[in-house]
Amino acid sequence: xxxxxxxxxxxxxxxxxxxxxxxxxxxxxxxxxxxxxxxxxxxxxxxxxxxxxxxxxxxxxxxxxxxxxxxxxxxxxxxxxxxxxxxxxxxxxxxxxxxxxxxxxxxxxxxxxxxxxxxxxxxxxxxxxxxxxxxxxxxxxxxxxxxxxxxxxxxxx
Amino acid sequence: xxxxxxxxxxxxxxxxxxxxxxxxxxxxxxxxxxxxxxxxxxxxxxxxxxxxxxxxxxxxxxxxxxxxxxxxxxxxxxxxxxxxxxxxxxxxxxxxxxxxxxxxxxxxxxxxxxxxxxxxxxxxxxxxxxxxxxxxxxxxxxxxxxxxxxxxxxxxxxxxxxxxxxxxxxxxxxxxxxxxxxxxxxxxxxxxxxxxxxxxxxxxxxxxxxxxxxxxxxxxxxxxxxxxxxxxxxxxxxxxxxxxxxxxxxxxxxxxxxxxxxxxxxxx
Numbered sequence: 432x433x434x435x436x437x438x439x440x441x442x443x444x445x446x447x448x449x450x451x452x453x454x455x456x457x458x459x460x461x462x463x464x465x466x467x468x469x470x471x472x473x474x475x476x477x478x479x480x481x482x483x484x485x486x487x488x489x490x491x492x493x494x495x496x497x498x499x500x501x502x503x504x505x506x507x508x509x510x511x512x513x514x515x516x517x518x519x520x521x522x523x524x525x526x527x528x529x530x531x532x533x534x535x536x537x538x539x540x541x542x543x544x545x546x547x548x549x550x551x552x553x554x555x556x557x558x559x560x561x562x563x564x565x566x567x568x569x570x571x572x573x574x575x576x577x578x579x580x581x582x583x584x585x586x587x588x
Numbered sequence: 589x590x591x592x593x594x595x596x597x598x599x600x601x602x603x604x605x606x607x608x609x610x611x612x613x614x615x616x617x618x619x620x621x622x623x624x625x626x627x628x629x630x631x632x633x634x635x636x637x638x639x640x641x642x643x644x645x646x647x648x649x650x651x652x653x654x655x656x657x658x659x660x661x662x663x664x665x666x667x668x669x670x671x672x673x674x675x676x677x678x679x680x681x682x683x684x685x686x687x688x689x690x691x692x693x694x695x696x697x698x699x700x701x702x703x704x705x706x707x708x709x710x711x712x713x714x715x716x717x718x719x720x721x722x723x724x725x726x727x728x729x730x731x732x733x734x735x736x737x738x739x740x741x742x743x744x745x746x747x748x749x750x751x752x753x754x755x756x757x758x759x760x761x762x763x764x765x766x767x768x769x770x771x772x773x774x775x776x777x778x779x780x781x782x783x784x785x786x787x788x789x790x791x792x793x794x795x796x797x798x799x800x801x802x803x804x805x806x807x808x809x810x811x812x813x814x815x816x817x818x819x820x821x822x823x824x825x826x827x828x829x830x831x832x833x834x835x836x837x838x839x840x841x842x843x844x845x846x847x848x849x850x851x852x853x854x855x856x
Contacts, residue, residue: 434636441639444647448751451758452797458780459686459761460787486788 469519470497471555475529475542476510481565483531483540489515491544496521499542515542524549530563540565617813623734624742624812630732631739641744645706649752652705653698657756660693661685661763668764669772678774682783685764690787690796691852694757696844699803702745702752703836707811710741711832714815715825723816738816742808749804750797757796795851799844806843807836 480502489497497517505512517523526547533540544559553559631638668684714737717723723733761783768774787793811832818828 437640437643440647441642444642444650444748445751447650448646448754451751451754452793454758455690455754455761455793455796456789459690459783460789460793 470516471519472500473497473515473517473553473557473559475513475515475559475562476505476508477513477531477562477564478510479564479567480511480513481531481533481540481567483513483542483565487539488541489517489544490541491521491523491546496544513542522552525551525553525557526561527553527559528561528563529559531565533566613817616817617809620813620816621809624739624809627732627735628739628743630735631743637736637740638743638747641740642748645702645710645741645745646748646752649702649705649748650755652701653752653756654759656697656701657694657759658763660697660756661689661760661765662767664688664693664760665764665767665772669768669774678768678772679778679782681764681768681774682761682779683786685768686761686783686787687792689757689760689764690792692844692848694760695753695796695799695803696840698753698756698800699749699807699840700837701756702749702804703807703811703840704833706745706748707807707832707836708829710745710808710811711815711818711829712825714738714741714812715818715820715828718816718818719820719822719825721820734816738812742812745808745811746801746804749807750800753796753800753803791852795847799847799851802843802847803840806839810836810839 483499483502485499485502487499488495489499497515499513499515501514503512504510523544524547526549528545528547530543530545531540532543547561664685665681668681669678672678672680672684714723717733717737723737726733726736765779769776769779814828814832814835818824
């Protein structure tokens with residue numbers, strides 16, 4: 432095999448190999464290094480986080496604005512402390528409301544931010560005071576059954 | 589009674605010698621691995637030798653890797669669509685195809701193909717060199733055969749493997765897209781966006797690359813070792829080639845289990 436032909440083939444091989452890796456990084460996965468270069472941290476406390484995980488999305492008006500970075504349990508208040516990173520392009524008022532929603536009926540859980548009307552914005556490391564816990568499906572079902580049973584008893588003479 | 593005892597002793601002797609032989613061979617293989625690593629400086633110094641081996645085991649495996657990847661992707665697309673549409677979630681086809689290729693099928697099947705396409709060829713080449721006493725001749729001329737013959741082949745395989753696995757996965761995803769979007773008519777945007785939402789670069793793509801690198805080291809090492817250790821006869825070389833393919837396949841599958849249990853444990 433000729434030297435230059437060999438070089439050409441190896442170069443071609445490495446080039447399409449790197450091309451395939453780039454395709455996998457950029458088109459197939461959403462490469463984390465590109466988005467969220469600048470971000471600030473927020474903290475929120477919930478009574479119950481349901482199935483929320485680290486890396487779960489944080490959305491406002493349905494748009495992805497950040498991600499959950501860490502979840503831990505506070506033994507003093509018995510609450511879950513959720514830390515998230517929010518893209519620094521988006522600022523939220525100090526009285527923003529954070530709730531845990533489920534995407535679809537059985538989908539993943541995410542944090543939804545609903546901005547309030549305060550003039551001051553949340554700073555880096557601030558805590559979101561108003562939160563609403565995840566809806567636990569079992570609780571809802573048992574409550575419904577309990578109410579139904581109570582109804583049945585009250586209508587009886 | 590005495591015959592029974594003799595039979596037992598014979599069996600124990602057989603077991604003992606087998607065990608000692610296996611352990612001895614394993615030790616020999618690890619010392620060989622160290623020797624290859626220690627003498628690969630020359631291979632990188634004369635990088636043209638490695639280039640030739642990348643051409644030999646990488647470029648020549650391109651066709652089989654790409655076509656197999658395409659067909660695996662096509663089958664995944666068909667089967668995945670058939671199952672997912674029962675649950676009314678055919679948009680998740682992209683996710684399914686991409687995750688199964690990136691995490692498991694891409695590295696594993698590419699490594700299996702690589703072992704049978706390039707690994708066997710490397711073993712045959714080195715084994716034949718040994719049979720025709722070329723390795724001994726090199727030694728006589730003060731050319732170290734490990735540095736001149738073995739190390740470039742080893743590094744050529746190690747360098748080629750991640751590229752081949754990435755190409756396999758890419759072709760597979762393209763095949764899944766071809767079946768899902770072009771032929772069946774899953775929505776193009778939903779296919780890619782659901783894939784991007786669930787495929788994580790660090791966890792899925794990068795772990796796949798690491799896996800293929802480990803497989804590359806394992807397959808290349810087995811191939812060069814079996815070639816170097818082969819009995820210098822026609823039959824010995826053919827047995828060494830068989831051992832390369834069988835041992836590589838077992839090593840790939842076992843390593844895959846170990847790597848998967850470390851990489852993807854505790855992830856949802």
